[in-house]
Amino acid sequence: MEILRVENLSKSFGGVHAVNDVSFSVEVGERLAVIGPNGAGKTTLFNLINGQLRPTAGRIYFCGQDITKMLTHQRAHAGQGRSFQLTSLFLDLTVFENALLALNGTKPSRYQVLRPITGYEDLMAKAEETLKAAALWEQKDELVKNISYGEQRRLEIALTTVLSDLRLLLLDEPSCGLTGAESADIIEMIRKLGRDITVLLVAHDMDLVFGVAERIMVLHYGEIIADGEPEEIQASPMVKEIYMGSEEDTGSARAS
Amino acid sequence: MSFAPYIIVGLILLIIPPFVHADIQLMLAKFLAFAVFAIGYNLVFGYLGLLSLGHGVYFGAGGYTVALLQYHLDIDSFWIAMPLAIVIAALLAAALGPIVLRSTGMYFLLLTFALGELFYSIAWHWPFMNVIGVGGEMGMRGITGIMYPDLNIPGLTLTSTSFYYFIFVGFVICYILLYRITNSPFGHALVGIRESEPRMQALGYNTWRYKYIAFIISAGFSGVGGAMFAWNNTIIDPSHFAVGTSFLPMVMSIIGGSKILFGPVIGALIVIFAEYFASITVRARWPLILGGIFVASVMFARAGIGVYLARLWEKVRVRYGNTKG
Numbered sequence: 001m002e003i004l005r006v007e008n009l010s011k012s013f014g015g016v017h018a019v020n021d022v023s024f025s026v027e028v029g030e031r032l033a034v035i036g037p038n039g040a041g042k043t044t045l046f047n048l049i050n051g052q053l054r055p056t057a058g059r060i061y062f063c064g065q066d067i068t069k070m071l072t073h074q075r076a077h078a079g080q081g082r083s084f085q086l087t088s089l090f091l092d093l094t095v096f097e098n099a100l101l102a103l104n105g106t107k108p109s110r111y112q113v114l115r116p117i118t119g120y121e122d123l124m125a126k127a128e129e130t131l132k133a134a135a136l137w138e139q140k141d142e143l144v145k146n147i148s149y150g151e152q153r154r155l156e157i158a159l160t161t162v163l164s165d166l167r168l169l170l171l172d173e174p175s176c177g178l179t180g181a182e183s184a185d186i187i188e189m190i191r192k193l194g195r196d197i198t199v200l201l202v203a204h205d206m207d208l209v210f211g212v213a214e215r216i217m218v219l220h221y222g223e224i225i226a227d228g229e230p231e232e233i234q235a236s237p238m239v240k241e242i243y244m245g246s247e248e249d250t251g252s253a254r255a256s
Numbered sequence: 257m258s259f260a261p262y263i264i265v266g267l268i269l270l271i272i273p274p275f276v277h278a279d280i281q282l283m284l285a286k287f288l289a290f291a292v293f294a295i296g297y298n299l300v301f302g303y304l305g306l307l308s309l310g311h312g313v314y315f316g317a318g319g320y321t322v323a324l325l326q327y328h329l330d331i332d333s334f335w336i337a338m339p340l341a342i343v344i345a346a347l348l349a350a351a352l353g354p355i356v357l358r359s360t361g362m363y364f365l366l367l368t369f370a371l372g373e374l375f376y377s378i379a380w381h382w383p384f385m386n387v388i389g390v391g392g393e394m395g396m397r398g399i400t401g402i403m404y405p406d407l408n409i410p411g412l413t414l415t416s417t418s419f420y421y422f423i424f425v426g427f428v429i430c431y432i433l434l435y436r437i438t439n440s441p442f443g444h445a446l447v448g449i450r451e452s453e454p455r456m457q458a459l460g461y462n463t464w465r466y467k468y469i470a471f472i473i474s475a476g477f478s479g480v481g482g483a484m485f486a487w488n489n490t491i492i493d494p495s496h497f498a499v500g501t502s503f504l505p506m507v508m509s510i511i512g513g514s515k516i517l518f519g520p521v522i523g524a525l526i527v528i529f530a531e532y533f534a535s536i537t538v539r540a541r542w543p544l545i546l547g548g549i550f551v552a553s554v555m556f557a558r559a560g561i562g563v564y565l566a567r568l569w570e571k572v573r574v575r576y577g578n579t580k581g
Contacts, residue, residue, distance in 0.1 A: 050458060051457075052454060052457075071457070071462075072454075072457035072458055073456075073457045073458075073459075073460050073461055073462045073463070076457070076458060076459060076460030077460050081458075082458045084454070084455065084458075088452045088454065088455040089452075089455070090447070090448055090451035090452055090455070091451065092451060093447065093448070093451060097444065097447075100444060101444060101445065101448045101456070101459065102459055104441050104444075104445075105456070105459030105460030105461050106459075106460040109441050110441050110442075110445060110460075110461065111441070111442060112440050112441045112442060113436075113437055113440050113442045113443075113469075113473075114433075114436045114437065114440055115436075115440055115441075116436070116439040116440060117439060117440060117441045117443075117444050118439070120441070163459070163460070
């Protein structure tokens with residue numbers, strides 16, 4: 001069954017075609033990695049799918065429904081969860097408050113004006129459960145800006161996956177800037193997700209890409225130049241030339 | 257949560273008034289009116305993170321509502337005037353919100369400022385405003401002789417002391433309401449929007465709706481503050497729409513601390529007390545003194561004086577081992 005379909009999607013910024021006539025579809029439960037050099041349009045593609053940007057042309061279908069004109073928060077209610085490339089957690093709030101906000105976004109109680117948030121026992125219990133599962137319960141009263149970067153990334157992924165009715169998870173560089181061990185934690189977290197959840201990720205970290213993805217799509221100057229299983233992509237001479245490039249290029253791409 | 261500081265401050269505000277001169281009662285009531293204005297304003301400024309320089313519009317609207325009701329229709333019932341003041345301030349915010357809330361940061365500041373000045377200009381220069389009694393350069397400069405509201409309680413006519421207690425009750429109600437609002441899921445969402453609006457959207461929050469509702473609630477409290485102020489001050493004029501009024505709650509919030517609910521109350525206390533003592537000593541130097549207080553608090557108490565008071569209270573509590581407060 002198809003969960004996401006993108007048809008002839010384009011986005012230009014002035015004369016720059018960040019995403020150029022892209023079409024693909026994703027099946028329920030797939031783990032798809034979008035890779036490509038810097039500036040290939042990967043994040044722009046994510047912003048189009050999640051609604052931060054409006055496409056210049058083309059359509060997006062999610063669970064069979066045309067969502068091209070839907071707003072971001074409506075897409076969240078439809079089942080899209082998203083993490084951002086640069087950690088966008090609420091840095092001046094505590095870990096626990098971050099969890100509460102993430103859990104409450106699609107609940108009817110989010111508009112409650114006069115009842116204290118601490119009065120919602122199911123919400124409190126769920127926040128505790130989520131933080132314990134992510135091994136962050138000890139730090140629940142710390143401000144997010146004071147916990148380590150690895151913990152921040154882990155918190156962000158954990159809080160992206162708690163969206164009620166999550167169907168499609170969009171992870172933008174989830175392991176960016178992490179050490180090998182921290183990155184392994186993230187891979188583990190993604191692997192643990194159920195097959196009812198589809199995962200789309202953008203990454204430069206090849207350990208993450210080959211550790212998680214079952215299908216890889218290569219984007220170059222806003223166009224899909226290859227789409228297939230990891231082994232095919234690894235073997236493709238064109239991909240090697242454009243993306244993997246020479247040894248130095250690979251190094252710099254990983255470092256970013 | 258410790259309630260001891262609230263009880264102490266509340267008792268001081270309850271006990272002192274009958275023993276002081278009417279001028280000081282007037283000043284205390286003015287402080288409470290501005291405290292309501294400032295905590296309402298701070299919902300948008302401190303919690304939502306949008307710096308408005310146009311809340312004078314809603315403050316003035318609240319004040320003018322009670323003044324015009326008395327002036328034209330001879331209605332001085334509190335039960336008509338106050339709800340109407342809130343509704344009119346909130347309706348104005350509902351109409352102006354879609355214009356100003358499209359922007360953030362500096363542009364929000366400039367848009368709210370421009371709208372405030374527009375209201376002031378209309379009230380001051382348009383001859384029609386003079387005809388209906390709002391005021392203006394052509395004739396009367398505002399509405400004077402505003403009387404205390406009638407509470408419709410047989411045998412009760414407000415005096416300056418009982419009016420003070422009436423304002424005090426109003427302040428306590430507003431404070432409790434805002435305490436509940438800021439601790440609710442709605443209030444938490446406002447802070448989330450201040451921190452990162454795109455993330456809030458990705459989590460499923462309709463951030464525009466939150467901003468709009470918060471703006472209207474904030475204006476409603478500003479209207480309450482304006483009405484309290486008009487009754488207490490007995491005079492209201494077009495300058496109460498303008499930036500000279502609008503910037504006061506901002507200054508109060510910054511001095512007292514915008515990230516905590518009682519911060520603006522501390523700020524209002526400092527500003528109104530200082531204004532009173534300036535008025536009986538060096539009246540003409542008041543703007544200079546206000547500027548000095550503002551600069552000093554920004555330099556030496558960045559987070560706001562209220563935050564330091566809270567820390568001090570924490571230390572006192574630890575020192576004397578009274579963990580229950």
